[in-house]
Amino acid sequence: MKMKRHIALFVLLMLCAASASAADYPATQGDVIMVEADLGDSTPSLRCFGRTWPVKSMGQQRWRGWIGVDLKKKPGTYDMHWQQGKKLLAQDKLHVSSGTFRISRISVAEKMAVFNQKTLKRIRSEVKALKATYTQGVNANPNVVMHFLPVKGEESTPFGAQRYVNGEPRSPHSGIDIAAPAGTPVRLPLAGSVLLVADMYLNGKTIAIGHGNGLVSVYSHMQSTAVSKGQWVKTGETIGEVGATGRATGPHLHWGVRFYNARVNPASLLEPARL
Secondary structure: OOOHHHHHHHHHHHHHHHHHHOOOEEEEOOOOOEEEOOOOOOEEEEOOEEEEEEEEEEEEOOEEEEEEEEOOOOOOEEEEEEEOOEEEEEEEEEEEEEOOOEEEEEOHHHHOOOHHHHHHHHHHHHHHHHHHHOOOOOOOOOOOOOOOOOOOOOEEEOOOOEEEEEOEEEEOEEEEEEOOOOOOOOOOOOOEEEEEEEEEEEEEEEEEEEEEEEEEEEEEEEEEEOOOOOOOOOOOOOEEEEEEEOOOOOOOEEEEEEEEEEEOOOOHHOOOHOO
């Protein structure tokens, strides 16, 4: 009987400890969420959405991690597991809510909206090459934050906007469009390795930069590019100039970010809380 009491008390204490350490994090579709926990000295792993996310030591046994919520992630509550191997250290909750996204309508020349087989083949090949960069590994220390906007200007199309081209629905806007005069320098907001430099049919002159830890940023519609594939570019360096190449109705920069292939809002990496 005494043993049963001890076991019951032990279970109760464990449950209380688990509930005391648990945390709830709100998120909207497209957010990058920063999470923290006190876990000890050994490097833990952070799992959510069936994959492992990057973590960084903050000192004094505290750890910080980042999780990317895809633009189309189904709203609901998801478990976040801090682990040491297979051992569960802590379990938090991530509550994903639906985003409120604008409608974006543009009119373009017919050749930029209706494609023949030759053009379609080119577009598919270019999309495949760009998508390949989203899973390309780059060695870098965990630093999931963009230090500034790549170009100063007016946001012409926000992240997540439902796009209509010549009245026909297209995929949601997976980045931010920043309108600025042609020739305005584009500066890299976080150091990284150049994974792709291409002149694409729809995206125009495009650069993809790998920052490590599954983070890839994309810059499109540029007038010119100033880097080459394989080059390491420091934070603040100029990578090109704003333009209106590809399917564009005026000079602007399309800035997109993928985080372990999740389509995330670049603005969620600029908040002071992320620094």
